[in-house]
Amino acid sequence: MWGRRRHDRLVTTLDRLSLPYVRVLRHLHLPSPRRQASDDSLRVVVTDRRIEAVDENVVSFRLEPAGGGTVPPWYPGAHLDLLLPSGRLRQYSICGDPADRSHYRIAVRLIPDGGGGSREIHESLHVGTELTIRTPRNAFPLTLGGHNTRPQTVRFVAGGIGITPILPMIAAADRVGVDWSLLYCGRSRESLAFTDHLAAFGDRVRLRLDDEHDGPPTADDLLGTLPDDSSVYCCGPAPMIETLRTALGPRRTVGLHYERFAPPPIVDGTAFEIELATDGTVLTVAADRTALDAIRDVRRDATYSCRQGFCGSCRVTLLDGTPDHRGGALSERERADGQFLPCVSRADGGRLVVDL
Ligand code: FES
CATH class of the missing domain: 3.40.50.80 (Nucleotide-binding domain of ferredoxin-NADP reductase (FNR) module)
Known part of the structure; x- marks a missing residue:
């Protein structure tokens, strides 16, 4: 919709028409459709579990609504947030057929030295296990051209x-x-x-x-x-x-x-400091490390998931300092309110004080 090329006229027109509507909703402090969707969570049950790779490191899971009915719609490239029994939040792409609304299917590769999410899924999700997911979001949409584009x-x-x-x-x-x-x-x-x-x-x-x-x-x-x-x-x-x-x-x-499916390389990083407000601990974040890495050196329970700045699960509140915000999970307003994503955001030298 906003790239340099191949704009679809219909979508662009709909986008322009919808903006005034969204502004009116905001003015009235009514929840916008987008915010309602992002708050949705769904209780699902595992109804099938299959080994997909012969070396048994990849297992797929079929997830159906625990209360019956159909799952919310999704489009190729979408992912689900899984809230695991341990409290971990992990994202997995949906790999089934969008036309089949009876279930979602995800596939998870066991990563032996990962953060524990894949191991927990492999060990604790069996047929009959219930868990909570967030309905699909799409950070990797497929665009196959519109009526006004050349064959692709x-x-x-x-x-x-x-x-x-x-x-x-x-x-x-x-x-x-x-x-x-x-x-x-x-x-x-x-x-x-x-x-x-x-x-x-x-x-x-x-x-x-x-x-x-x-x-x-x-x-x-x-x-x-x-x-x-x-x-x-x-x-x-x-x-x-x-x-x-x-x-x-x-x-x-x-x-x-x-x-x-791994954090992006750090580009143009400079070293800076993070101060944890609760006990005054000061951590140095090296130019080639993330603030989240430094925080997790001393707070192993600090939450995170995507490590790419799009899920928001690592967010902390900034009490002082001038941040270099990166990643797309926070709105301008949330940034202005002091929210900060330590998995990707940094500071240009100096010190940030966070509410940890
Ligand atoms: S871990 Fe996902 S935004 Fe930081």
């Missing part, structure tokens, strides 16, 4: 468990007749999930396995031959995304859309 070529690139948001995307692209292809990269064939499902798409899907090649995929491997006005959708590890960003930087006619 879409290249999907997935690394490992990054296949989960890509699965509903390729189904959507296939359904509307877009010229698409998928390169699915992984350590070995046994480490890849959903390969049986992908086999139905024939030679549009190609696997690229590290144990059959020398080293990680190059930009040429990832992209193949892409005509101008193509789009690339990638979900995978940071080196894969950086390879694509570097290769496509000079090609302004190709749109790159990506979702990370």
